[in-house]
Amino acid sequence: MVFHPTKLLLLYAKISPLLFLMPPCATQLLFNYSDFSGTNAKNIVLTGNATFLGPFIQLTPDAPDNWGRATYLETMRLWNEETEDLVSFTTTFSFIISSEGKANYSDGLTFFLASPGFPSPKPTDGAGLGLVSRIQLGDWKLLAQNKFVAVEFDTFRNDAWDPPAPVREPVVININSIRFQKSTAWYTKTKEDRTYSATISYNSSTQILNVTFTGFNSDNTPMQQHLSSRVNLRQTLPALVEFGFSSSTGLISELHVLCSWSFESGLQKSARPYKNEAEGSMRKLVAGLILAGCILINGSGSFVF
Ligand SMILES: *[C@@H]1O[C@H](CO)[C@@H](O)[C@H](O)[C@H]1NC(C)=O
Ligand SMILES: *[C@@H]1O[C@H](CO)[C@@H](O)[C@H](O)[C@H]1NC(C)=O
Ligand SMILES: *[C@@H]1O[C@H](CO)[C@@H](O)[C@H](O)[C@H]1NC(C)=O
Ligand SMILES: *[C@@H]1O[C@H](CO)[C@@H](O)[C@H](O)[C@H]1NC(C)=O
Ligand SMILES: *[C@@H]1O[C@H](CO)[C@@H](O)[C@H](O)[C@H]1NC(C)=O
Ligand SMILES: *[C@@H]1O[C@H](CO)[C@@H](O)[C@H](O)[C@H]1NC(C)=O
Secondary structure, eight states: OOOOHHHHHHHHHHHHHHHTTSOOOSSEEEEEESOOOGGGGGGEEEEETOEEETTEEEEEOSSSSOEEEEEESSOEEOBOSSSOOEEEEEEEEEEEEEOTTOSSOOOEEEEEEEOTTOOOOSSOOSTBTTTBOHHHHTOHHHHHHSOEEEEEEEOSOOTTTSOOTTOOSEEEEEESSSSOSEEEEOOOOTTSOEEEEEEEEEETTTTEEEEEEEEEOTTSOEEEEEEEEEOOHHHHSOSEEEEEEEEEOOSSOOEEEEEEEEEEEEEEOOSSOOSSHHHHHHHHHHHHHHHHHHHHHHHTTOSOO
16 A cells, blocks of 8 residues: 555544543653642552652551552553553652661552552562562562562562572562562662662663663762663553552561652554554554654643653
């Protein structure tokens, strides 16, 4: 099929009014919470022990056997079943992890993407950072039905699955298992009330999940640390995922607080060619128009912030 430019314009003219009537578009997400006070919080879902605390979200208090999650109300589209499109995203967030002076503390915070309706950790324990319990970690059926990819800011070493000693506090990329896949030592000051910031990005063309985060030198000056891993999200996770943060405490505890969160994602066309050229260009056109629709819808200022 060949498109004549004027026909194309006509087609666009016919479709574009409809684009404004379409339901909110799920292929692009964009938000920026510099705090979570008041109406800002309406698109965040809290579960477990998580609560709003002034401008922040307290994922867990500094008390044993707590867990909490904060997820975005809408799911994110990671990939398209009919095309080769795959998501690219960038998210930046800041958080406080503090044992408030205690020498023994646990367990940490994750940013995660997971199957929608991901189950609660049961029975509650600190092991899986508010995502899965120790028992669920051994439940292959549950894990087969509920996929996750998590970036873990882990403050307690579990000998059974965390990176070996002497690394006590690692940053870990987990893929469908809390057993570490890729990790690095994290230079934290967990006993003190420090604020950390992290940026996690995923590039659909390189398929690299890239994590940049704050660490502290021994002289207390902040430094930037990095961790990255190649992961094909199309093979790892369902097309739609819920996403956000989780934390837990166990026998020992620490405070977990989320201070800010910005997020931006969009489906990118794959570099791989379509099998059916004509069908491909039609799909590309439609995808392009839908994308234009999204930008227009959200460009009209109707989104949060
Ligand atoms: C686009 O705008 C719609 C309508 O307000 C909103 O529901 C949706 O979350 C926005 N999408 C993004 C990516 O911000
Ligand atoms: C989010 O908002 C903050 C404060 O307004 C701003 O400093 C930051 O650059 C914004 N981030 C993004 C990704 O837009
Ligand atoms: C955390 O939630 C559990 C279950 O709802 C509850 O029993 C416990 O008291 C909560 N912890 C705190 C500190 O509120
Ligand atoms: C920390 O925990 C270890 C083992 O669980 C224990 O031997 C030690 O006394 C604890 N230290 C403090 C300061 O509580
Ligand atoms: C993804 O990586 C490619 C190759 O390094 C780069 O050209 C492109 O700009 C990146 N895309 C995004 C969205 O960062
Ligand atoms: C990860 O992001 C950092 C900071 O933006 C950048 O310097 C680095 O090159 C990236 N690494 C990879 C593997 O993309």
